[in-house]
Amino acid sequence: MIEVKNVTKTYGKGESRFMALDDVSFTIPDGVSVAILGKSGSGKSTLMHIMSGLDRTTSGEILINGENVFVKKQKNIDAFRSKTMSFIFQSFFVQGRESCYDNVGLPLEIAEVPVAERKKLITKALESVELGDKARQKAKDLSGGQKQRLAIARAIVNNPKILFADEPTGNLDTATGAVIEKLLFRYAKEQKATLIVVTHDPELAEKCDMQISIRDGKMQYIRGQSEKGENE
Amino acid sequence: MKTTDTLRRAGRSLRQAKARTLLTSLAIAVGAFTIMMSLSAGEGTRNYSNNLIQSNVDPRALFVVQDKSLFESGGSASTGLREFDADVSDRNGRSIKLMNQEDIDALKARDDLEEVVPTYQLSVRSVTFSGSDKQYSAEVAAYNPDVKSEIAAGSLPEKGVAIKDDEIVVPEGYATTLGITPKDLVGKTMTLTIIQPTATLSEEEARQVIAAEGVEGLAQRAQGETKELPLRVVAVTKQAATSFTAATSASVSANTAREIAEFTTKGTDTYQKYLGVTAKATEGNDPAEVKTRLEKEGYAAQTAKDLQSLIFTIVNVLQYIVTGFGILALIASLFGIINTQYISVLERTSQIGLMKALGMRGSDVSRLFRYEAAWIGFLGGVIGIILALIATIILNPIINNALDLGTGNYLLAFVPWHAIVLLASLILIAILAGYFPSRKAAKLDPIEALRTE
Ligand SMILES: Nc1ncnc2c1ncn2[C@@H]1O[C@H](COP(=O)(O)OP(=O)(O)OP(=O)(O)O)[C@@H](O)[C@H]1O
């Protein structure tokens, strides 16, 4: 369960002070898929960064499973993040000069997963995004859709309980985007993981259990929380 | 992140930028090469001079003189007149105090010295060999039992044992001049003809000579007396590569040398006057301590160690200079590492952001970049050291040939543990150079980093 409580984020000081998030509160139960909607510059990415502990709040707090993880030492936050969550970005951030295999292996190295277990996990992740045959290929030789699939494989290889995706289909055509969406939802369902997708796309948002809309840093509406929340 | 993973990842990053990595390491390799060569040359030269000294000078040997200025280079040459002193001789504009027989006897009487042999100045008018009347001129020196000599023919007593008084050792060149084999030369009699300078007789002495031997006797005195010393050739020596002594002189025993010296100087001012003596500290006496005692008594002395340290000082100074250049090259290459790593951090901003987003700690990111620097240092060191090893292997025979050092003497000695220490220091230095870029990487804000694209 992720609880966002009265989160405010301001950038800059004095005259140029800018409120990217203004008193945002909501709760996301475990295992649901959430869409964060809003216009460009409304603060969606900022919210996602704060929820994942990448960024700190100006005021307010984030509780994950009742624990305020992000007031801990950076070292502990990092360890927590490497074991519980993962990311997918609009511009894939795959390492072009490394093989697909090594790209996917990165989170396992960071989480210090024993070497013996890695091969199995990496192969499984690559196969689940249908890149099993490209393990030894350099990532730069992949197509855009394949790169994002590789990014998904990298995101899911360590079985994260929370998956953040910031406009995962933003750089892809509709058909390819659909494949990516399907992969994300399938993973979330199979692993009972929480999926948080930042998107412009209302269609994608509709497929999620919950929709949170942000406008100029303020929460505009939240849908679907009650039904799901009661189920938990 | 585990160390092995960090190391592998660091190595991989470097392989992905091959040209840059190689160029940066080559800069280090230049420094490493220079330092390694300088270390090898220093070691080799020290080994060689050690070898040289050990085969020529007994470690217990001392060279004792009356006049300290003999051991001092330069020194002011006195001009003008000085009071006459029979014990002082003039050499190159400098007055040298010589040793007389009393000094020699005093030194011989000491119990911390043995084998006290004065440095005889030997002059031989001519030499002949049995079976021929042909006269040759030759240089003669006292036989040094401590010098290892390679023998072409005949035999020599073992090291440290002198030859007999009626024996002579000749260099191989004599056989060549005589047109016979060294083997045929052994056993021949070599006769040395020495002359006593004309005696300056007082009126009284002249009258006595005339009374005793007649006018012929006086005429003979005026001509100078000659003496013939028949000596048996016992060995023909080759010029040993590590020998100091010139190949041109024949060697006689200390007693024979004394006989020659005294005969040829009799009646002159230099009779029984010597520059100094060679001697050995007796067993159980430290030559350095003997030296101090001698110096307290007004002598000056040099030990085998002094000679060695003199040579070593020169070698060391040269080595420091070359090493200095190597270190300069290294310092320059360090900026190369810093620069390369800064560029690498900039290039990989998004990668660093991603790694941090995935939970990689700042200290691990920093470690990754320091390991990359370490790899560069390692690579540069290995290249430089291997090149130095190759250069040593190629240059040694060439230098040996050019300087005629003799078999087994090499001026470049590659010492493995030097290489290992050098390599380790290079890695350490590279890590230090990589510190600033790695800190920049560690401090990178992941959100900022991920926005780059
Ligand atoms: N470091 C910063 N300094 C100042 N302003 C910032 C900073 N980061 C974000 N902002 C501002 O905060 C606001 C929210 O940014 P954010 O990236 O969250 O928008 P977004 O909703 O993700 O937009 P998009 O859909 O275009 O990605 C923007 O107006 C942005 O300019």
Ligand SMILES: [Mg+2]
């Ligand atoms: Mg955004």
